[in-house]
Amino acid sequence: MESIMSHRASILSFTLATTSLPSKMSILQQPTTRTPLLNFCPNLQNQTRAFTTKDIPSLLFHHNPSNSSSFKVYSSLNLFSSDQSNMILQDVGATGLVMVGAYSLVLVFDNLTKNQVIQQNLSRKLVHVLSGLLFLSCWPIFSNSAEARYFAAVVPFVNCARLILNGLSLTTDAGLVKSVTREGNPRELLKGPLCYVLILILSAVAYWRDSPVGIMSLAMMCGGDGVADIIGRRYGKQKLPYNQQKSWAGSISMFTFGFLISIGMLKYFTALGYFELDWSSTMGRVALVSLVATIVESLPTTEVLDDNLSVPLSTMLVAVLMFG
Numbered sequence: 001m002e003s004i005m006s007h008r009a010s011i012l013s014f015t016l017a018t019t020s021l022p023s024k025m026s027i028l029q030q031p032t033t034r035t036p037l038l039n040f041c042p043n044l045q046n047q048t049r050a051f052t053t054k055d056i057p058s059l060l061f062h063h064n065p066s067n068s069s070s071f072k073v074y075s076s077l078n079l080f081s082s083d084q085s086n087m088i089l090q091d092v093g094a095t096g097l098v099m100v101g102a103y104s105l106v107l108v109f110d111n112l113t114k115n116q117v118i119q120q121n122l123s124r125k126l127v128h129v130l131s132g133l134l135f136l137s138c139w140p141i142f143s144n145s146a147e148a149r150y151f152a153a154v155v156p157f158v159n160c161a162r163l164i165l166n167g168l169s170l171t172t173d174a175g176l177v178k179s180v181t182r183e184g185n186p187r188e189l190l191k192g193p194l195c196y197v198l199i200l201i202l203s204a205v206a207y208w209r210d211s212p213v214g215i216m217s218l219a220m221m222c223g224g225d226g227v228a229d230i231i232g233r234r235y236g237k238q239k240l241p242y243n244q245q246k247s248w249a250g251s252i253s254m255f256t257f258g259f260l261i262s263i264g265m266l267k268y269f270t271a272l273g274y275f276e277l278d279w280s281s282t283m284g285r286v287a288l289v290s291l292v293a294t295i296v297e298s299l300p301t302t303e304v305l306d307d308n309l310s311v312p313l314s315t316m317l318v319a320v321l322m323f324g
């Protein structure tokens, strides 16, 4: 507790150059006590960045972690100098790269399904698992500007439009329909897949890499729920007493992989220096979040609320309570 209090004291000692905001709303560029793996701008440490009006959207629309009791935020890393045009160039390049990755992923699994290398159901689930986790893994290639999260959100936004256009049969992308739907009905794109990309947008814009909340939501939705389906379909003989559509094997997989992938992703982002966690309590907190998400996913509510909404939203709720 004492170390956290001293951390918070150092955080709050950070001064804002202009508008005086409530102390808990400070923008943080903390000298990292841990040397991140990729320390592109060592001279950033111990620097005070002027607060500008550009920071207000990121203060108003995303969780401000500075008053968190369990983690603190450091300056995110920037590949180039703090020159605005370099940051925009970096974000445009990163957006293009991730966009190509998204199209390539769907194309690869479409071909694997076409050539009967894997079944359509497995293809869809692997796209479900990999899309969000690879998207999340790409967040560090964006700049440290306040707009970076919006550049990143362009990719799921474009895919959202793609799903809507194809789901309404206004355009025809047979590869997308084949690799992302259960029975090959384009209308299916407007259900699980659309919810999925909406959550990617929400996680990027509302939480970004400043907080464990969005990271855990995607880990549970993509890693946990995706693997639960793969394992549950194959080995789920023992059904849950309150839901004959779900099994113990599926739910145990959801908890296990959701927990492990959450921890892995949190280690990844803390190793890069985006924020630090009090690991003595983090494992327990993540386990609790994973348990709640697993219980929510096991409930017979899919007809009412898609798993791609109930799982990440319940994760966000509990993670905000756990991590402040």
Ligand SMILES: C/C(=C\COP(=O)(O)O)CCC[C@H](C)CCC[C@H](C)CCCC(C)C
Pocket (backbone or CB within 6 Å): 098, 099, 101, 102, 105, 106, 124, 125, 127, 128, 130, 131, 132, 134, 135, 138, 155, 156, 159, 179, 180, 181, 191, 192, 193, 196, 197, 200, 307, 308
């Ligand atoms: C199959 C998907 C959801 C269906 O879920 P469920 O019904 O089985 O529960 C995922 C749909 C993925 C979407 C079409 C493509 C999203 C791409 C993503 C925004 C960016 C990925 C970038 C990365 C570098 C590959």
Ligand SMILES: Nc1ccn([C@@H]2O[C@H](COP(=O)(O)OP(=O)(O)O)[C@@H](O)[C@H]2O)c(=O)n1
Pocket (backbone or CB within 6 Å): 192, 225, 228, 229, 230, 231, 232, 233, 236, 245, 246, 247, 248, 249, 250, 251, 254, 297, 298, 302, 307
């Ligand atoms: N907890 C779970 C989740 C899924 N599953 C299996 O995976 C199948 C698909 O699960 P789901 O309805 O959650 O699929 P999506 O909505 O995630 O596409 C189920 O019909 C079960 O066979 C399971 O056995 N146990």
